[in-house]
Amino acid sequence: xxxxxxxxxxxxxxxxxxxxxxxxxxxxxxxxxxxxxxxxxxxxxxxxxxxxxxxxxxxxxxxxxxxxxxxxxxxxxxxxxxxxxxxxxxxxxxxxxxx
Amino acid sequence: xxxxxxxxxxxxxxxxxxxxxxxxxxxxxxxxxxxxxxxxxxxxxxxxxxxxxxxxxxxxxxxxxxxxxxxxxxxxxxxxxxxxxxxxxxxxxxxxxxxxxxxxxxxxxxxxxxxxxxxxxxxxxxxxxxxxxxxxxxxxxxxxxxxxxxxxxxxxxxxxxxxxxxxxxxxxxxxxxxxxxxxxxxxxxxxxxxxxxxxxxx
Numbered sequence: 483x484x485x486x487x488x489x490x491x492x493x494x495x496x497x498x499x500x501x502x503x504x505x506x507x508x509x510x511x512x513x514x515x516x517x518x519x520x521x522x523x524x525x526x527x528x529x530x531x532x533x534x535x536x537x538x539x540x541x542x543x544x545x546x547x548x549x550x551x552x553x554x555x556x557x558x559x560x561x562x563x564x565x566x567x568x569x570x571x572x573x574x575x576x577x578x579x580x581x
Numbered sequence: 582x583x584x585x586x587x588x589x590x591x592x593x594x595x596x597x598x599x600x601x602x603x604x605x606x607x608x609x610x611x612x613x614x615x616x617x618x619x620x621x622x623x624x625x626x627x628x629x630x631x632x633x634x635x636x637x638x639x640x641x642x643x644x645x646x647x648x649x650x651x652x653x654x655x656x657x658x659x660x661x662x663x664x665x666x667x668x669x670x671x672x673x674x675x676x677x678x679x680x681x682x683x684x685x686x687x688x689x690x691x692x693x694x695x696x697x698x699x700x701x702x703x704x705x706x707x708x709x710x711x712x713x714x715x716x717x718x719x720x721x722x723x724x725x726x727x728x729x730x731x732x733x734x735x736x737x738x739x740x741x742x743x744x745x746x747x748x749x750x751x752x753x754x755x756x757x758x759x760x761x762x763x764x765x766x767x768x769x770x771x772x773x774x775x776x777x778x779x780x781x782x783x
Contacts (some may be wrong), residue, residue: 514607514610518594560739
């Protein structure tokens with residue numbers, strides 16, 4: 483399969499993830515959509531790594547995976563903290579920081 | 582095989598966005614991740630595919646399932662707080678996809694039309710990735726390990742249980758100091774007072 487198919491699929495997945503972030507209001511689902519976008523980036527990295535014939539893109543993909551894991555851990559910690567304080571789990575209602 | 586995996590990945594992604602219950606969203610994301618692992622295998626990235634299955638679909642998704650079960654899968658309200666959000670968001674997504682496709686396919690890289698570089702059988706195996714990680718990319722490797730450590734500490738600080746709400750971190754530090762100073766007293770404490778949270782001597 484040509485490389486362009488993978489890259490187009492990756493951009494499609496990225497667009498779906500961005501649409502989900504714009505559309506949904508639950509912070510858990512927004513984190514899931516962030517995962518979608520990061521994975522789309524991973525797919526593009528691995529596809530370009532195959533295109534160039536160099537393994538360094540795969541190393542980048544693994545580093546992206548590490549960063550995604552960190553983001554998930556901190557985000558879920560935040561969600562648990564929000565839930566413990568009996569605040570609503572809705573990003574449109576959590577607007578105390580809004581100027 | 583590519584179209585099967587691409588269909589699975591796309592279906593999982595759409596499911597994450599469209600399903601109203603967060604628990605089903607997590608399950609759809611697991612389908613998406615497994616399909617992406619198949620795509621990585623097709624791109625001869627065996628180690629990345631294995632890490633995807635083990636780390637993502639294994640560990641991270643278990644974390645998600647636990648948090649969704651703890652928080653409770655709350656249904657979202659159906660009204661729009663921002664008028665027109667339900668129509669503008671897919672429009673923005675479609676515009677982003679078109680823009681990305683123009684940017685990628687319009688770059689006229691000749692290698693796009695090929696199957697990629699002809700690589701040997703050892704391409705993407707753990708030995709090659711590990712050699713690159715420990716030789717050329719040693720500094721990013723160490724930086725990512727420090728990042729993981731910081732994230733773990735930050736998650737504990739954020740989500741850790743505080744016995745006395747309102748006082749916060751000071752109470753934890755104080756109680757741990759007390760317990761380290763007087764371990765015998767702390768040891769006797771549960772027998773004298775039935776409260777399970779009695780770490781600090783009253």
